[in-house]
Amino acid sequence: xNKKRKVTGMIKYVFVGLVGVAMITPFYWLIxxxxxxxxxxxxxxxxxxxxxxxxxxxxxxxxHVPFLNYYFNSFVVAILSTVMVLxxxxxxxxxxxxxNFIGKKLLFKxxxxxxxxxxxxxxxxxxxxxxxxxxxxxxxxxxxPFAVSAYGIFLLRQFIMGIPSDLxxxxxxxxxxxxxxxxxxxxxxxxxxxxTLAILSFIGQWxxxxxxxxxxxxxxxxxxxxVGLSKLSLAFSTYTNQNLILAGTVLEIAPVVAxxxxxxxxxxxxxxxxGFGGI
Amino acid sequence: MKIPMKSSRRENxxxxxxxxxxxxxxxIFFAFAVGFSVWISFREWDMLISxxxxxxxxxxxxxxxxxxxxxxxxLVNTVIYxxxxxxxxxxxxxxxAVALNNLRYSAVWRFIYFAxxxxxxxxxxxxxxxxxxxxxxxxxxxxxxxxxPAHNWLTDPHYALMxxxxxxxxxxxxxxxxxxxxxxxxxxxxxxxxARIDGATKVKMFFSxxxxxxxxxxxxxxxxxxxxxxQVFDLIYIMGTNAPASSVQVISLxxxxxxxxxxxxxxxxxxxxxxxxxxxxxxxxTLGIFRKGGIESYE
Numbered sequence: 248x249n250k251k252r253k254v255t256g257m258i259k260y261v262f263v264g265l266v267g268v269a270m271i272t273p274f275y276w277l278i279x280x281x282x283x284x285x286x287x288x289x290x291x292x293x294x295x296x297x298x299x300x301x302x303x304x305x306x307x308x309x310x311h312v313p314f315l316n317y318y319f320n321s322f323v324v325a326i327l328s329t330v331m332v333l334x335x336x337x338x339x340x341x342x343x344x345x346x347n348f349i350g351k352k353l354l355f356k357x358x359x360x361x362x363x364x365x366x367x368x369x370x371x372x373x374x375x376x377x378x379x380x381x382x383x384x385x386x387x388x389x390x391x392p393f394a395v396s397a398y399g400i401f402l403l404r405q406f407i408m409g410i411p412s413d414l415x416x417x418x419x420x421x422x423x424x425x426x427x428x429x430x431x432x433x434x435x436x437x438x439x440x441x442x443t444l445a446i447l448s449f450i451g452q453w454x455x456x457x458x459x460x461x462x463x464x465x466x467x468x469x470x471x472x473x474v475g476l477s478k479l480s481l482a483f484s485t486y487t488n489q490n491l492i493l494a495g496t497v498l499e500i501a502p503v504v505a506x507x508x509x510x511x512x513x514x515x516x517x518x519x520x521x522g523f524g525g526i
Numbered sequence: 527m528k529i530p531m532k533s534s535r536r537e538n539x540x541x542x543x544x545x546x547x548x549x550x551x552x553x554i555f556f557a558f559a560v561g562f563s564v565w566i567s568f569r570e571w572d573m574l575i576s577x578x579x580x581x582x583x584x585x586x587x588x589x590x591x592x593x594x595x596x597x598x599x600x601l602v603n604t605v606i607y608x609x610x611x612x613x614x615x616x617x618x619x620x621x622x623a624v625a626l627n628n629l630r631y632s633a634v635w636r637f638i639y640f641a642x643x644x645x646x647x648x649x650x651x652x653x654x655x656x657x658x659x660x661x662x663x664x665x666x667x668x669x670x671x672x673x674x675p676a677h678n679w680l681t682d683p684h685y686a687l688m689x690x691x692x693x694x695x696x697x698x699x700x701x702x703x704x705x706x707x708x709x710x711x712x713x714x715x716x717x718x719x720x721a722r723i724d725g726a727t728k729v730k731m732f733f734s735x736x737x738x739x740x741x742x743x744x745x746x747x748x749x750x751x752x753x754x755x756x757q758v759f760d761l762i763y764i765m766g767t768n769a770p771a772s773s774v775q776v777i778s779l780x781x782x783x784x785x786x787x788x789x790x791x792x793x794x795x796x797x798x799x800x801x802x803x804x805x806x807x808x809x810x811x812t813l814g815i816f817r818k819g820g821i822e823s824y825e
Contacts, residue, residue, distance in 0.1 A: 255728055259625045259629065260629075262621075262622075262625055263622065263625050263626060263629065263635060266618075266622060266639075267635060267638050267639070269696070270638050270639055270641065270642065270696070271638055271641075272664070273650075273653050273654065273657060273696075274641060274653075276653070276656075276657065276664055277653050280656070289662065290662065291661050291662045292662070292667055293662045293663065293664050293667055295664075334547075335547050335548055335551070338544040338545070338547065338548070339544065339545060339548045341544060342540075342541045342544040342545050346537050346540060346541040346544070347534075347537055347538075347541075348537060348538045348541035348542065349538060351541070354545070354549075357552075358548075358552075361552065361556050363805060363806060363809045364556075364560065364802060364805075365756070365757050365798070365801055365802055365805045366757065367757060367777075367778055367781050367782075367798045367801055367802075368559070368560065368563050368798045368799070368801070368802050369555065369556075369559050369563075370781070370782070370785060370786075370794075370798070371562070371563065371566060371785055371791050371794060371795055371798070372558065372559035372560075372562035372563055372566075373555060373559060374573075375562065375573070375577065376554060376555065376558070376559070391555075392555055394547075394551060395547070395548050395551040395552070395555075400548065425536075425537075425540035425543075425544075429544070450644055453646065454644075454645075454646035454647065454648075456646070456647065456648050456759070456760045456763075457759050457760070457782070460763075461782075461786055464786065472646075473646050473647075473648040473649075473760075474648075476648055476649070476652060477648050477651075477652075477763070477764055480651075480652045480655065480764065481764070481767060492652065493652075493653075493656070496649045496652050496653065499646055499648070499649050500645050500646065500649050503644050503645070503646065504641070504644060504645070507644045511637075514644075515704060518701055518704055518705065
């Protein structure tokens with residue numbers, strides 16, 4: 248019996264360990280290869296460890312491609328859309344959670360139902376709308392289609408419903424307006440949920456690829472990190488500094504992994520609460 | 527029991543002020559957009575003329591799609607991708623979550639499995655394109671140690687889609703493991719203790735206690751996974767460029783190319799409507815299951 252339990256325990260560790268190695272190896276290889284010279288990188292059979300780490304690969308990336316631009320664009324877009332999503336989600340979440348109004352049930356159902364529509368249905372109409380508004384060549388093109396998130400409204404509504412209504416009633420008796428209640432009571436008490444939504448939204452936008460791909464094919468000056476890297480990597484055969492792309496890839500991953508490590512518990516709460524990895 | 531409060535005029539006004547940015551957004555980027563898609567899917571439009579001048583062609587965009595072998599193969603590939611990715615992710619992550627439960631350093635393990643979830647799909651695609659390189663990629667190298675012959679993973683039409691599915695499973699497991707772990711923790715330990723006293727084996731406990739009690743989570747992950755998988759784009763865009771299109775292309779890529787490379791907005795919109803129909807059927811199917819399973823928390 249005891250022996251048998253030990254054996255199952257061993258199998259468990261071997262299984263978890265083997266899959267764990269498979270999970271980590273690609274990341275290990277990425278970092279290792281990003282520090283190789285081109286010769287080492289191209290060697291057959293592949294090398295696992297750079298003989299002399301080429302840290303300057305990370306500097307070269309910035310020299311050979313407008314990586315700083317990509318970085319700046321990605322940050323602006325991710326931050327702007329996160330701020331918009333936080334604001335609109337908090338406003339919508341509050342209205343749906345604590346206010347009584349005509350059409351509430353219907354509007355809430357409608358909001359949830361918009362989540363069923365695949366992003367691909369909106370590519371063409373959104374592109375048309377953006378051109379009509381004359382936004383094609385500025386950040387609004389990348390931010391506005393993501394300014395409202397049904398998921399975010401839902402998440403905050405669930406959270407705000409948990410705030411005792413007594414607090415709001417007490418403030419009302421003291422003569423506070425709806426806006427004072429929203430900014431002085433709701434927003435401060437909703438901070439954990441806002442943090443969850445902020446990190447989900449930032450990572451979602453940082454990693455967003457398809458929409459920026461379309462917009463930047465018309466306005467290359469708006470190129471974000473994923474789009475810039477994809478262009479470089481697909482133009483590979485002709486590119487002589489292939490190992491630099493890997494340094495770029497490390498730089499693409501770094502901000503989101505750092506953010507995730509820093510705000511891990513909020514991120515995980517969002518995933519477990521709703522079951523989705525992104526927005 | 528909540529007593530519905532009568533809504534006052536002021537409260538109505540306040541609510542609609544709070545909702546106004548959202549309603550404006552939905553009016554433009556949702557209602558108008560969906561209507562526009564439907565309208566264009568029955569017309570021929572190249573985006574260079576006004577959509578109002580687009581020629582009405584009836585349902586022919588839809589009909590033509592099904593006579594386009596590339597669309598049909600995209601549809602087939604999407605179905606293969608969605609089912610194999612979802613099934614593999616659910617089974618593997620359940621097994622891993624069970625193995626991780628009560629294991630030492632489980633938080634560290636979970637982080638390791640979770641890393642690909644936050645990593646941009648583009649980065650994952652780039653990394654794996656190198657790993658799959660036939661001569662200097664480490665995939666063939668490692669398989670070589672095990673005596674498995676080398677393949678041209680991403681260029682051979684027989685292997686390309688499978689190779690991408692493996693990456694999607696690798697990248698997607700982390701989130702499901704996390705949700706399964708939460709589900710496993712909700713199962714009362716007393717059930718397992720009772721079973722242990724009765725002399726049940728671990729395998730028996732897994733099939734008679736864990737599996738039935740974790741069923742709502744399994745269903746939820748299967749369907750949300752499926753809805754995401756129908757729309758896969760990034761990985762295929764990055765990793766599928768060197769294989770024949772008929773062997774790896776999925777609907778989303780078909781829509782993208784038809785619209786923004788060939789400027790055939792009509793047929794692209796028709797294809798998007800078909801993708802929407804697939805997602806809608808999947809979602810309604812899920813909601814049905816949720817209602818039956820008594821999950822009403824979304825109301």
